[in-house]
Amino acid sequence: MAHKNNTALLVIGGSAGSLAVVLKIIPLLEKDWNLSVIIIFHRKASEETTLAEMLSTRTAFNVKEADDKDELVPGTIYLAPPDYHVLIEREQVITLDDSEKVNFSRPSIDVTFESAAQIYGNKLTCILLSGANADGVEGLKIARSRGAFIIVQDPACAEIPYMPKEAVNNVAIDFLLTDQNFEVLKNILNR
């Protein structure tokens, strides 16, 4: 029987320097966990779309670049496509959105944290990683106010500390992810 995870949706947001951390997080996910994952990376539209393939070699979850109106299925990682924001509908379906950039970013981490928080509330876990821009911080505040579990990479461990530092300074954090406590993260996600 599948686990009944407290977290139904995990949203990971990262910018410069975050890929290496994601590559350490996604091997923790186990096939029978009852949660879906959305990853928002800041990346350019011109970049090749081989990222999903690369990620899929590191995890038991399925990995796909999100298409419009994809259903959020447990055991799947949805990668935000370049040049689209990712929104979540009440029916747990993804809507892609190509409206104006937010924090100079599309996809924007803020947009997905906020949208996911409205639908998932305390069934949402957010992780904000390394980056050079404050995207994600406002979204974490909103997610926090809706009961989401908030995880931020320890700025001291981040390749580019600006983004997690802004988060730590402005939002109450539930768990600080360091280079040493990935096993604890696994337990949190599996509760």
Next chain:
Amino acid sequence: MVSHDIQLTDTELDIILNDLLELYGYDFTNYSKASLKRRITMLISNDRFPSFAEFRFKLRHERDYFNRFIEKVTVNVTEMFRDISFYKTLRNDIIPVLATWPMIRIWHAGCSTGEEVYSMAILLQEANLLHKSLLYATDINPAVLEKVRGGIFPLSQMKQYSENYILSGGRKDFSSYYTAKYNAAKFDSSLGKKIVLATHNLVSDSSFNEFQLIMCRNVMIYFDKPLQDRVLHLFYDSLEMLGYLALGSKESLKFTDINKHFTQHENREKIWRKIS
């Protein structure tokens, strides 16, 4: 990002959608709720309404504010030659087939400010087909159609558009298509003279012609699945046999039963051909 003091609730959204339908005849009930809530919350915040009630009052009682609502809530972000591989396929594979028809009719459904319409006009002119083509450009929002008529786009975008144009197979000097004036690039009027403009609401209006190509890219992402299905049937009814339907790079026909009448282009670009 603006911190929203007022976050629109589902009930409030339903109230607004009812008002729009009853008072203005615009049916947004099958638009993506997540997107609508976000856009309306941003509008309430940007226009500094102290409460939802005041926002609703203004929307109900001022036609001008309704026009602003349409402009701000519908998304009007578009580019010239967006998605290089898509435009390469149009240029190399699709346009040569269109050339075999005596008269080419193309529908840009939800054309917004017209960047894709002008991209198409350039492709057709370079293939020496523009003289026998008509480009129907329609949108729900009359304000954006005025912009299409002008053929004037921000000069600041031209570097990016020129790059897109070259990477998608364009061989000319892109700047030969426009005249720069202040911050604007005014496109050659010869490109605009085959463009026919009309307001058209994909939700409520029906088919108005038959086309060999319908372009509707990143428009239906703002609709829910049932409305996407309805619009795809409308496109089916508006396509000639063996005509093409082009969608955005993350859109598909997988949620509609009409897909059995289409076959996707062999290189997996988001272009489908009506085969039955």
